[in-house]
Amino acid sequence: ELTYFNGEFVEPGAKVVSIDDRGYTFGDAVYEVTRVVNGRCFAWSYHQDRLYRSMREMDIPVKMTPDDLTELLEIMCEQSEIKDGYIYLQISRGAAPRHHAYDRSKLEPQMLMYIKNLDMDAIRKDEDGVKAICLPDERWLHVDIKTTNLIPNILAQTKAEKKFAYSAILFRDDICTEGACSNVFVVKDEICYTHPADNKILKGITRQMILTRVAPSIGVTVIEKEFDRAFVEDADELFFTDTIGGVIPITKLERNVVGDGKPGKVTKRLQESLNKLMEEGLP
Ligand code: PMP
Numbered sequence: 001e002l003t004y005f006n007g008e009f010v011e012p013g014a015k016v017v018s019i020d021d022r023g024y025t026f027g028d029a030v031y032e033v034t035r036v037v038n039g040r041c042f043a044w045s046y047h048q049d050r051l052y053r054s055m056r057e058m059d060i061p062v063k064m065t066p067d068d069l070t071e072l073l074e075i076m077c078e079q080s081e082i083k084d085g086y087i088y089l090q091i092s093r094g095a096a097p098r099h100h101a102y103d104r105s106k107l108e109p110q111m112l113m114y115i116k117n118l119d120m121d122a123i124r125k126d127e128d129g130v131k132a133i134c135l136p137d138e139r140w141l142h143v144d145i146k147t148t149n150l151i152p153n154i155l156a157q158t159k160a161e162k163k164f165a166y167s168a169i170l171f172r173d174d175i176c177t178e179g180a181c182s183n184v185f186v187v188k189d190e191i192c193y194t195h196p197a198d199n200k201i202l203k204g205i206t207r208q209m210i211l212t213r214v215a216p217s218i219g220v221t222v223i224e225k226e227f228d229r230a231f232v233e234d235a236d237e238l239f240f241t242d243t244i245g246g247v248i249p250i251t252k253l254e255r256n257v258v259g260d261g262k263p264g265k266v267t268k269r270l271q272e273s274l275n276k277l278m279e280e281g282l283p
Contacts, residue, residue, distance in 0.1 A: 002080040003114040004072070009079075012114065021110060022102065023092025027149035030054040031090040033243050034073070035278065036115065039083050041073055043282045046205045050146060051089070057145045060093050060109055076115045084120050086244060089113045090148060118244065127271060129251030129263045130166030132238070134229065135159060137170035137177045137200075144199050156180040166248065167240060172200060174228045179240045182248070183207040185222075187237035187266045192222040206241035206274070209282075214273045220266060237264025239271075246278070247271035 003012045010016055023029035032051045035042045048066055055062055064072075076087060094107030139152040157180040160168040168180045177195050178184050183204040186193045192215065197203040215222045232238065238250035238258050247270050249263030258264075263271070 001114065001116050002076055002082075003112075004076065005112050006110055017110065017112075018095035020095040020097060021092050022094060022096065022107075023090065023110065023148060025098050026100075027147065027151075028058075028102070029090050029092035029148040030058055030060065030146055031088065031148050032146065034087045034089070035118075035243050036077055036082055036085040036087060037278045037281065039077055039081070040281055041077065041087065042278050043205050043209065044070065044073060045283050046208060050203065050205065051091075054146045055091065057142070058093070058147065059104065060091060061104065063109055064111070072113070076113065080115045082115055082117055085115055085117045087113060087115045092148075123245060126166065126245055126248050127263070129249045129261075130240075131164065131252035132179075132240070132250045133160050133163050133165045133168050133254055134232075135168040135170055135180070137172040139170075141199055143177075143202055144197070146202060153180050166250075169232065169250075169253075171229055175226045176229065176232050177201050178204075179242075182240035182242035182245070184232075185210070185239050185241065186227060186232055186235040187239075187264055188231070188235055190220070190236075190266055192220060192266065192270075193227055193231075194222065194224055195226060196224040204241055204243075206243055206246060209274060209277065210241060210247070210270060214270055214277060218269055218273050220270065235259075237267045239264075239267045246274050 001012045003010050005016045017024060032047045034044055034047045073087060090112045092110045093102055094109050096107055135156045156168045167182060169184050170177050176184055178201040195201050211222050236259050240248040249267045251258050251261050
């Protein structure tokens with residue numbers, strides 16, 4: 001474990017953040033989570049592009065060039081010697097006496113980053129299939145920006161875990177958007193469906209990997225379109241995708257089994273193919 005804050009390495013859990021930091025008082029910050037596989041960041045350039053986009057959308061000035069940031073992540077991987085893990089990176093707008101409106105000229109963005117080990121056994125266990133519940137999507141209309149302001153997500157995730165589910169599938173006006181902390185795919189007649197990457201979902205990097213690399217490489221068709229709860233309930237297969245878990249088969253939806261209650265055939269192929277890509281690595 002290694003922690004970085006504003007230009008230096010600090011003790012993990014160090015109390016270094018100002019109580020006036022807007023990340024703390026308003027959730028006024030953006031973040032990324034990247035997987036470390038075989039001691040290297042997987043698909044970092046994709047995460048980096050999304051991070052800089054989030055900052056542009058939030059009007060947070062960029063203080064570090066993409067090359068310098070990439071180098072910093074490489075140093076984190078090397079110095080920590082972590083092989084299987086993840087990096088959490090957060091940039092807040094900065095610290096100022098509490099006032100809703102911000103003044104860009106008076107704020108210095110604050111960057112926090114840490115690298116931690118992952119329990120790969122727990123991740124492998126989820127690959128055998130998990131339970132999901134359905135909940136209303138109560139978030140704002142710019143969830144394509146990856147901000148730390150995650151109240152609806154954490155409430156939904158807590159409700160799910162209280163029901164012994166892995167996570168929740170969210171519905172906005174009966175349309176399935178995504179998971180509480182992942183994207184959602186439905187498989188019907190061997191074709192995959194997922195919500196279009198608009199303002200109502202986070203454009204997940206794992207989702208992008210499935211769409212642009214993994215599915216094409218094994219001849220699976222993925223269609224980006226809106227679908228409703230009845231379509232989800234009628235699915236042959238269902239799965240979540242996210243950076244930490246990869247492809248996570250959903251084998252139980254509320255009280256019902258999905259398909260025959262085992263991870264679906266298409267889901268399994270995508271999962272294996274994604275895991276292979278992660279082993280190979282991608283800049
Ligand atoms: N949607 C939400 C709401 C998320 O929080 C996440 C990340 N945990 C994802 C989708 C998946 O994105 P990624 O594949 O980039 O991890």
